[in-house]
Amino acid sequence: MSDVRVVVGPGVVADPTLLSEVAEREFAALGVKGHIRYARTVGELRPDGGIPVILPGPDPAARALMSEPVGPVVWLDLTRDDRVSPGKDARHLHGRGVDGLAWAIRHAVHHTRHSARRVTYGPHPDQWADLYLPPTAAASSGGLPVIVLVHGGYWRSIWAADLMEPLAADLVGRGFAVWNLEYRRPDLHGWQATTADVAAGVGALAGAAESALDLNRVAVAGHSAGAQLALRAAADGARVALAVSLAGVLDLMEAGRRWLSSGAVASAMGTDTQLYGEASPLARLPLKVRQLVVQGSGDDLDLVDFSRRYARAAKESGDDLTYLEMSGDHFAVIDPATPIWRTTAVAMANALR
Incomplete structure (x- = not known):
């Protein structure tokens, strides 16, 4: 199985250490390799392989990227946003707070395994x-x-x-x-x-x-x-x-x-x-x-x-x-x-x- 690649976009309001702790806990629980990185620009949000879980953040260009056909991404918003229509093969979870990252990683891995x-x-x-x-x-x-x-x-x-x-x-x-x-x-x-x-x-x-x-x-x-x-x-x-x-x-x-x-x-x-x-x-x-x-x-x-x-x-x-x-x-x-x-x-x- 490919690595899980969590990407946190510019402007996401959450403690980076806490996000990393949640991600590492899920990687271990699911028995997968994974890493988390923090994008400085919207261009760095695009999936580059692995099993992508992306927190796009508030930038309008990042929000627009969510509807593009960029593959089987799990898009995650910590806050609620009912307006998102993700692109083909992508999924969107939202409104579950920081713990939503755990659910997003589980969701991404599940669809790879089953x-x-x-x-x-x-x-x-x-x-x-x-x-x-x-x-x-x-x-x-x-x-x-x-x-x-x-x-x-x-x-x-x-x-x-x-x-x-x-x-x-x-x-x-x-x-x-x-x-x-x-x-x-x-x-x-x-x-x-x-x-x-x-x-x-x-x-x-x-x-x-x-x-x-x-x-x-x-x-x-x-x-x-x-x-x-x-x-x-x-x-x-x-x-x-x-x-x-x-x-x-x-x-x-x-x-x-x-x-x-x-x-x-x-x-x-x-x-x-x-x-x-x-x-x-x-x-x-x-x-x-x-x-x-x-x-x-x-x-x-x-x-x-x-x-x-x-x-x-x-x-x-x-x-x-x-x-x-x-x-x-x-x-x-x-x-x-x-x-x-x-x-x-x-x-x-x-x-x-």
């Missing part, structure tokens, strides 16, 4: 899914079970499907096909667009024209706010055999009242409590779909509360539900290196036999 076929299900740039198949897919008999991944991020556009890429790689290694779903987020497009996209994106799996897939063994698995979207899709009749909540926001009424994540529910959905009821998995019980609810005990206590109460209510409603709570924080449930994820993956495999 191939996927992008399938669009609508005309907007955010209406797509990446289909991953294990190398043995063509030889499998009876078709592969499929995991549809729905990312979280409290319904905000700074978070995207790259959050679920480590799980996609892990699940493919376990013999699953993976459908990593992107969708329009409500902060830019409204709540109805988000709900419609998740339904359409899950439904588009049937048209992916992959004979290797067993569409009778499909699980939809969402993380955090993505779990609300995943279980909502199941409640609305998505054709799935299993719905999985990974640290899910499962009670929207209480999440709104408790001002979870600085008012994320109201920001996404407004203040219409009837809409909360239509969207909240807890209010939609029974789902009449087999469910797996996974929760890290070291997570936000409100999410622990939601998961425990939801699991109890779902069982009382007659739903077939398994509740799994183990040590771990909010991101442990989507980290392939953790015991809670490894236990979750086994539970999903058993449910889809």
Whole structure:
């Protein structure tokens, strides 16, 4: 594999030592060689080989470069910028602060190591899914079970499907096909667009024209706010055999009242409590779909509360539900290196036999 080459453009407001520390930590964690350099001019931002991760900075010429066809660059803005349309084969992450550099390096390395076929299900740039198949897919008999991944991020556009890429790689290694779903987020497009996209994106799996897939063994698995979207899709009749909540926001009424994540529910959905009821998995019980609810005990206590109460209510409603709570924080449930994820993956495999 080529080296990861991080380039920091003129005018990027961040401590250089801290950026270097973040980059070196990720290089070591991913087992790659890499280096970071600081460009003095916009001309020095152009990729010159390796796996490029570029922080362009505020210069107008640097911003214009992002839309040019310069290859498979990961462009990173520490601040939020929803206006960027990256050039062909390039990707753009933004609004995650200094820690965004870690996500950008992971994203760049993932796409070098793992191939996927992008399938669009609508005309907007955010209406797509990446289909991953294990190398043995063509030889499998009876078709592969499929995991549809729905990312979280409290319904905000700074978070995207790259959050679920480590799980996609892990699940493919376990013999699953993976459908990593992107969708329009409500902060830019409204709540109805988000709900419609998740339904359409899950439904588009049937048209992916992959004979290797067993569409009778499909699980939809969402993380955090993505779990609300995943279980909502199941409640609305998505054709799935299993719905999985990974640290899910499962009670929207209480999440709104408790001002979870600085008012994320109201920001996404407004203040219409009837809409909360239509969207909240807890209010939609029974789902009449087999469910797996996974929760890290070291997570936000409100999410622990939601998961425990939801699991109890779902069982009382007659739903077939398994509740799994183990040590771990909010991101442990989507980290392939953790015991809670490894236990979750086994539970999903058993449910889809």
